Amino acid sequence: MSKRWTAACLIFTTTGALADDATDAKAYQRSRAAVADLTRIVAPGGIQASYKTAIGGIDQWLFVRGQDKANPIILFVHGGPASPVIPTAWQFQRPIEEYFTVANWDQRGAGLTFRDNPQEKVADTLKVARYVDDTIEVAEHLRKKYGKAKVILMAHSWGTVPALGAALRRPDLFYGYVGIGQVISTRENERIGFDYALAQAKAHHNQEALRDLQSIAPYPGDQPITRERIITARKxxxxxxxxxxxxxxxxxxxxxxxxxxxxxxxxxxNIDQGSLFTLGRLLPEFVTVDYSRVGTFPIPVIMFFGRHDYTTPTAPTEAWLRQVKAPYKQAVWFERSAHMAPWEEPGKTLVSLLRYVRPLADGKMPD
Incomplete structure (x- = not known):
């Protein structure tokens, strides 16, 4: 198993080899073509655009899709770091595109943006503050290019760190904020996730897991959250x-x-290469993230909680949402999801966006 670790998701992945012989290669290409045909926007008033544009001094990739240009725009800020959503959005996004235009963005160090920029130009810019600035610039770009007064800001996992910062800095750009796998306190998330894993390992008499977890206990404790410790803790x-x-x-x-x-x-x-390039540089800052002291939020905030999420555990965000003052706030629980709610429960994702988020773009507060 090849390992790809991320600071917010810390995911272990088996990507597998691509087809080698000619027959399998042709079948592989036909499969990709079928997905392309399924997801193609054919509505006369729709939009299917993929392009790179200057954001934060480098070229960054955007994919903008929707069945009706008149619909409000969602800016989706992906997780990771460097775990782009564009290559898996086809698994859940099509129904959303009937009611929203969705802009997915490969952040600096991720996916196609990683591919198209010299590493030496980007390496020293991989800072949380720069990602916040980038999020703001992308939102401003979308407003101008597509003639919108505001956009909806939606973020997943690591992406909730710069997205929350952008909402606090520039609330005038956004109708509202949707957090999925929200990060409020990284250290608290690490503690809760570790405790859950240890309890499960004991309950299942998993000696391998117990050895791994006990090798870094107490976690996070007073020790630095290093790459090696976080890999073990998240596995x-x-x-x-x-x-x-x-x-x-x-x-x-x-x-x-x-x-x-x-x-x-x-x-x-290149997805894995972007992860390796990005994560070590961001980890020292990421592990210090703590939004728990934010007592006032300037725009409506909706949190999508995966009931079984122990990648970014829900307890810190649930506690924050209870105490924060905001024009509107709503918790939405996904009972059959963990960290990947849009992929795990795409139907509930759409229904929740229509119930709690679409009214904000129409100038109304949800019921």
Whole structure:
């Protein structure tokens, strides 16, 4: 098993080899073509655009899709760091595109943006503050290019760190904020996830897991959260369903990019390279993230909670949402999800966006 670790998701993935012989290669290309045809926007008033534009001094990739240009825009800020959503958005996004235009963005160091920029130009810019600035610039770009007064800000996992910062800095850009797998306190998340894994390992008499976990205990404790410790700490909560509920593996997500019509086979391989490039540089800052002292939030905030999420455990965010003052706030629980709610419960994702988020873009408060 090849390991790809991320600071917010810390995911272990088996990407597998691409087809080698000519017959399998042709079948692989036909499969990608079928997905491309399924997801193609054919509505006369729709939009299907993929392009790179200057954001934060480098070229960054955007994919903008929707069945009706008149619909409000969602800016989706992906997780990771450097875990782009574009190559798996085909798994859950099509129904959302009937009611919203969705802009997915490969952040600096991730996916196609990683591919198209010299590493030496980007390396020293991998700072949380720069990602916050980038999020603001992307939102401003979308408003101007598509003629919108504001956009909806939606973020997943690591992406909730710069997205929350952008909402606090520039609330005028956004109708509201949707957090999925929200990070409020990294250290508290690490403690809760570790405790869950240890309890599961004991309950299942998993000696391998117990040895791994005890080797870093107490965690996080007073020691630095290093790459090696965080890899060990995140492996076992995810094995016990803390990434995808009721699953020890998430093949649908990690192998999904191979069928993406938007990523070539070489681009898929670059996902891991972007992760390796990005994560070590961001980890020292990421582990200090703590939004728990934010007592006032300037725009409506909706949190999507995976009931079984032990990758970014829900307790710190649930406590924050109870105490924060905001124009509107709503908790939405996904009972059959862990960390990957849009992939795990795409139907509830759409229904929740229509009930709690679409009214905000129409100038109304949800019921």
């Amino acid at each position: 076992w909560p995810q094995y016990y369903g803390g990434l995808s509920a009721f699953r020890s593996e998430s093949t649908y997500f990690f192998s999904g990019p191979r069928l993406s019509p938007d990523y070539s086979p070489d681009d898929v391989k």
